[in-house]
Amino acid sequence: MIVNTLSEPATGDRAAAPTPAATVRRHPRVLSIAGSDPSGGAGIQADIKSIAANGGYAMAAVTALTAQNTRGVQSVHVPPAEFLRRQLESLSDDIAIDAVKIGMLANPEVMRAVGEWLETTRPAVVVLDPVMVASSGDSLVAVDARLALLDLLQHAHLVTPNLPELAVLVGEAEADSWEAALEQGRRLAATSQVRVLVKGGHLAGSACPDALVEPGGSVEEFTALRIDTANTHGTGCSLSAALATVQAQTNHWPESVRRAKGWLWDALETSAELEVGHGHGPVNHFHSLWDAAPPAGNAFSRSLWDEVEPQRKAIFELGFIKDLAAGTLTEAHFAYYLAQDAMYLGSYSRVLARASALAPTAEEQLFWAKGAENCLAVELALHGDWLARHPLDVGPGPVTKHYVDHLQAAAFAGSYGEVVAAVLPCYWLYAEVGRVLHADYLAFDGVHPYARWLETYADQAFADAAEAAVRIVDAAARRGSALDRERMREAFVHSAQYEVDFFDAARLHA
């Protein structure tokens, strides 16, 4: 689970390299300018896998050849910088490059060649991983390269040093705490006027924090649980290449960090499956491709529906629902329910707005935005109407509070898949309750006291919206990894249980 927190508003900050126009591409053309790692875990080999795994078209200009494996670097060969220049010019003469990731640049001459090419080409996204030392401890860069590297920062939109690299860039000793690392990140960002991703992989502890630090000093943190693994070869390469790719898809740095870090976390967690080498093994770049084949069609939503069968049955066994169907529910209980529902809907609407913000297509964006609007406009009007006639002075009850907390946690820390899975039960179970109760209501003899409410939820438009929400969840499940689907499943089941508790809370409230 990736959790992110913003310590100061990110306003007014601007990295030195000009912020590009907001063009995004589903499959950006991403160039890695980096060294070769023949073991495939780091360098251009890792970058190409990372770019492809994140949906980009990968290209690579080789800056250096290394002889290395998972145990260490045995030898480095640096071709003439002039030949790197030719590779770069050859690419930019022909191909539109949406994003660049820069890795191992072995000496100042190579750095200058890359700087000059960036100066003329000005790619929209430049992520600079200031590679200096491999995870084995072997140096990959000439000792006199610091100034040339600092000079290169002016061309980057993001620089991603690990703690030893950050220390070299600010000319200080390596940070031994997260707070000290953030301070160094702030100093680098301010003095070089560059956006910095401070990475906490080298710290001890159960958490693995990273933080986006803007030149103006604002910091946004992204925390994940530390995975207990030795397979950390190439994490920095893989992360920076993923960041360049995702940024070209989103044009939103915090979202790019959240996605790239989440992807890398899954790659680390499933890395043991690869069994490569005897030292620091590689991460599993294609975990989502190789995991259990994504569920076809509506298989995922069917499995969710089956899994919450106990909750579906429980709803129709509740006294509240039975009394509501029979028209014998007291007005006091119904008013309490509507008051809680009105409070819930206010928050639910915001969560739908978040789903809209994260949506991968304009169609889904519009769907959730309309849902958010409907929640406020239609539902609150209906409830406001009833509640105006039956005023009830209560705050959010414990179930309302827990349910809303659960939705907000998904909205602020979860992926798009988690958010849409968490909001789905409210659509789907309500449509189901509406369908069943409406049938009872049509067979009802006399004037039903809750006719208006029952008609609203048996509305065809509501049933259509529930169906559309189900289709969106299936599509998100197909795109995600097995881990993503597991998180979606958990989010959905929790929400389904809260739906049961929510109805029940009204009757329990005397």
Ligand SMILES: Nc1ncnc2c1ncn2[C@@H]1O[C@H](COP(=O)(O)OP(=O)(O)O)[C@@H](O)[C@H]1O
């Ligand atoms: N054991 C781990 N568990 C989870 N995330 C990790 C782990 N090790 C590194 N990371 C993440 O991998 C990325 C690279 O981290 P780091 O090791 O600091 O840089 P580098 O690979 O450049 O030395 C960061 O996002 C970091 O949080």
Ligand SMILES: Cc1ncc(COP(=O)(O)OP(=O)(O)O)c(N)n1
């Ligand atoms: C050719 C080459 N480039 C870079 C590295 C270092 O990889 P990185 O991901 O920055 O660091 P570790 O995660 O391996 O510490 C490399 N080894 N080879």
